[in-house]
Amino acid sequence: MSEAQTVELAAVTKRYGDALAVDAISLKIPAGKYCCLLGPSGCGKSSTLRMIAGHEDVTDGDIMIGPRVVNDDPPAARGTAMMFQNYALFPHLSVAENVAFSLRMKGVAKEERRERAAHTLELVSMTEFADRTPQQLSGGQQQRVALARALMTDPSVLLLDEPLSALDPFLRVRMRSELRRIQAELGITFIHVTHSQEEAMALADLVVVMNDGQAAPPREIYNAPRTPFVARFIGGHNILEDEGRTITLRADDLSILPDARAAEARRRARVSEIEYRGPDVRVGLETDAGESLTAVMGERTFFESPLREGSEVALGWQPEAAHELSRDG
């Protein structure tokens, strides 16, 4: 079993011709952590992952895995393994043969190949499917096989490029907890790129928001986004001007005040939209000052005194709920 390794990027830049795909990203991922690189499509997530794996040259900057700069190392010498978005399984080989393929290439004896493949299939809960071919599996099962195959090289760092994006929402949530379990069981470093803030928050010890460079545990990213970009991208936040400062306020911290407390109002607004979401209700608001804000309240709370579109309301929040943004972004 490989030991977990730190991964460090120092001002790593990628250009394709004149096009800048990754602009001097710096980050430090501690060994054995689950790190999610989060950002919108086209922000350079796959390029970053491919540079870490060694499938793409670094234009500028350094990549360190453990104590070593690996910029010039071939992929196989880096201790990384990549799980691809399209699972790229061999259609004519069985599940077990797919998983053992890299060992066969290395000339590992048949008995050992068989044993190690069986062990890895067990880890991803695919033992009973060992003799099937990939066409006889569902998308979620194919993905487990792809994961098992990546793990067979015994990596220190596993790289996952949007591994859940092709799955339906139900499977995605299930596979998410499987990935978390497998990472905890192996104790190696996972770097998982995704455009889904929900996925990043559910999985990561460390979330890195790509465009902005903020790197922090999920709760810190959510409760203390550093810039307007992060606050918008993470979602669930209002951004507003208050007493000369730009602040964020979680949508569930913006209160619609009952008439008796209207004197505490910090804003007056009109209800522009009501969206029922099951556990909660999202209320769109247009303030007198022309801001568009969102309040989210528990389903039961909302229906104690339901609002209607067009209602005039008073808005308030606790001073400690406001979080100041440090700069524009």
Ligand code: ADP
């Ligand atoms: P993401 O994975 O975040 O969607 P990518 O790393 O795939 O982002 O792409 C970042 C930018 O680099 C995009 O503008 C994309 O079009 C461009 N790009 C990616 N791969 C190549 C390539 N092989 N050649 C030229 N441009 C590329």
Ligand code: MG
């Ligand atoms: Mg990508």
